[in-house]
Amino acid sequence: MIPLPGEDGALYQRDRTWHPPANTPGYKSTTFRAPKHPPLSLAQTRSELTGPTFGHGSLGPLDNDLIHNFSAEGGEAIGQRLIVYGQVLDENARPVRGTLVEFWQANAGGRYRHKREGYVAALDPNFGGCGRAITDDNGYYHFRTIKPGAYPWPNGGNDWRPAHIHFSVFGHAFAQRLITQMYFEGDPMIWQDPIALSIPDRAAVEQLIARLDRQNTTPMDSLAYRFDIVLRGRRSTLFENRSEGN
Amino acid sequence: MLNALPTLKETPSQTAGPYVHIGLTPGLEGMGGSNVPDLGSGPINAGNGQPITIAGCIFDGSAAPVGDAVVELWQADADGTHAEGWGRTAGAADGSFRFETIKPGRVLGPDGQPMAPHLTLWIVARGINVGLHTRLYFDDEGEANATDFILNRIMDSRRRKTLIAARSEVEGRPTYSLDIRLQGENETVFFDI
Ligand SMILES: [Fe+3]
Numbered sequence: 001m002i003p004l005p006g007e008d009g010a011l012y013q014r015d016r017t018w019h020p021p022a023n024t025p026g027y028k029s030t031t032f033r034a035p036k037h038p039p040l041s042l043a044q045t046r047s048e049l050t051g052p053t054f055g056h057g058s059l060g061p062l063d064n065d066l067i068h069n070f071s072a073e074g075g076e077a078i079g080q081r082l083i084v085y086g087q088v089l090d091e092n093a094r095p096v097r098g099t100l101v102e103f104w105q106a107n108a109g110g111r112y113r114h115k116r117e118g119y120v121a122a123l124d125p126n127f128g129g130c131g132r133a134i135t136d137d138n139g140y141y142h143f144r145t146i147k148p149g150a151y152p153w154p155n156g157g158n159d160w161r162p163a164h165i166h167f168s169v170f171g172h173a174f175a176q177r178l179i180t181q182m183y184f185e186g187d188p189m190i191w192q193d194p195i196a197l198s199i200p201d202r203a204a205v206e207q208l209i210a211r212l213d214r215q216n217t218t219p220m221d222s223l224a225y226r227f228d229i230v231l232r233g234r235r236s237t238l239f240e241n242r243s244e245g246n
Numbered sequence: 247m248l249n250a251l252p253t254l255k256e257t258p259s260q261t262a263g264p265y266v267h268i269g270l271t272p273g274l275e276g277m278g279g280s281n282v283p284d285l286g287s288g289p290i291n292a293g294n295g296q297p298i299t300i301a302g303c304i305f306d307g308s309a310a311p312v313g314d315a316v317v318e319l320w321q322a323d324a325d326g327t328h329a330e331g332w333g334r335t336a337g338a339a340d341g342s343f344r345f346e347t348i349k350p351g352r353v354l355g356p357d358g359q360p361m362a363p364h365l366t367l368w369i370v371a372r373g374i375n376v377g378l379h380t381r382l383y384f385d386d387e388g389e390a391n392a393t394d395f396i397l398n399r400i401m402d403s404r405r406r407k408t409l410i411a412a413r414s415e416v417e418g419r420p421t422y423s424l425d426i427r428l429q430g431e432n433e434t435v436f437f438d439i
Contacts, residue, residue: 012252014438019259020375027261029373032307033428037405039379039438042396043356047366048379048439051320052332058285070277091252100285104269114265114275116314130272132285166262166269174320175439179370179377181260195261198375204258230254 010044011175011232012091020198027194028155048175054100056134063132064143066105070113070128077127079108079146081222084182084210087139088169091233095139101229102168103143104130110149110163119151144222147184155194162189162196171231182227183209259377262316262370270316271336286318286334288346293331295324295348299421300382300411303341304369307429311341315371319345326351326360337371349384349420355395362390362397364409369426378436382424383410400435408434 022034042048062069067077084103088096106112106129109121113129133141148163164181171177183190190196190209199205207230216224267275273284300319304312315337322328331350337343352360365382383391391397391410400406411422426434 014256016376016438018255022375024375027373027375029261030375031373032310033312033371033373034307034375035378035433035436036307036429037433037435039436040400042379042399042437042439044439045355045361045396046328046353047320047322047361047364047381050328052286052330054285089254091254091256093253102269104265104272112265112268113277114268116264128268128272128277130269130277166260166266168262168270174366174368175379177318177368177377178257178259179262179266180257181263195263198260199258204255207255207257208260230257232256233252233254 009235010049011173011234014232018201018204020200024194024198027198030198044175049173051170051172051174051176053098053172054134054170058100059132059134064141066127066129066131066143066145069131071126075126077107077146078124079127082145082147083142083216083218083222083224084145084165084227085140085142085216085224086210086227086229088135088141088229088231089139090171090231094233095135095137096171096231097135097137097139099135099172100132100170101135101141102130102132103165105145105148105165106151108146108149110151118154121149121151150189159194160189162187162193167229169229169231173232176231178229178231180229181208184225185209185212259375261372261375262377264314264372266314266316266370266372267336270334274336284334286332290319290321290333290345290347291330292321292348292350293323293325293329295350297419298347298349299416299419300345300347300365300424301421302343302424302426304337304343304371304426305341305428306373309430311339312337312371312428313339313341315341315343315369317343318368319347319365320368321347321365322350322353324348324351326353328353352390357395359393359395360390362387362394364394367426374428378428379439380426380434380436381409382422384413384422385410386413405435408432
């Protein structure tokens, strides 16, 4: 079988200039946690070009509904109700189907349900703050949640994180594994945030900003934000002789 | 050789932050949620083989334990094929992590020769801007390690030992121990894969 261009072969090399460098002094936690050695380039093998798969049986029925998946019977999380959705694509603009997307966030007041959380904002008894979804045949995921609040954090004297949702995505190769954060269109705090600004290229930061989508709002229920995610793509190997496929 | 150019840019990485355990190991954090066990928890499903334990500890550049990490493992079955050998665990407050699994077989390397048995590890935490990929090799595979394509790519041979776990026996079960050092003397070799 002749593979279609981009469907077999190694992944494009990661463009490290598009990602934050390991050590970003504005984000102080990187000081002792950033490796000093540059990462060693590694020829990709099956250990990197394969990865785990997850079926729908891996998920619970409310995993993509953060308004209800931690609430007491009949209860709902407090906050501005949102639908967050988007398409997971690879760098060749092909949908990444059947892949696991996980997300976690603070509540509407900006408070995480975590034992080491230090912010005084109230916990919402009906909000846990984590969920997961598997992309459909066109690479789309969606979930319901409430808009997370901004929150202060111990970095500079009085740093605040802009409202954001953390995302984890698998893809189909372990080398595609990605963790990132989604921000909200129009939020001025993005441009004062040491973590968003750990990314040197403004256009790359823009790629993390979800767009308000008035076409997909639910009347008298939820606003919609669209956040597309791009994972590394595979090179064409039409003219390569390979000892193995994937 | 002809390659298509990518048309989109990869979404940039951001740190997993201090609360990554909420998102990736919610059961351990007591999140309950919709009551599905944490994905990747429990013994790793890599088929039949020699049962082993992987034990490690993560340290930062000031030799302090990294107590908020998540570690994922991906490995071949005993016959060298990758199927379901994935696991995930929350690093403990003392920086330690462990996996129960089986010893992997040999996977074909880029030179067409089998690589030495190894596990692939991926580490995220607060202060790590892009998830770190590394490998764990086994110190009782000296002969295979000596000819491993990837280990031999590490030009400074002194750094190879940062990837080689030491075997001991705990109640008759082989345990392989490897500490991960994010920075400083004996910094672990991380890969740009
Ligand atoms: Fe956060």
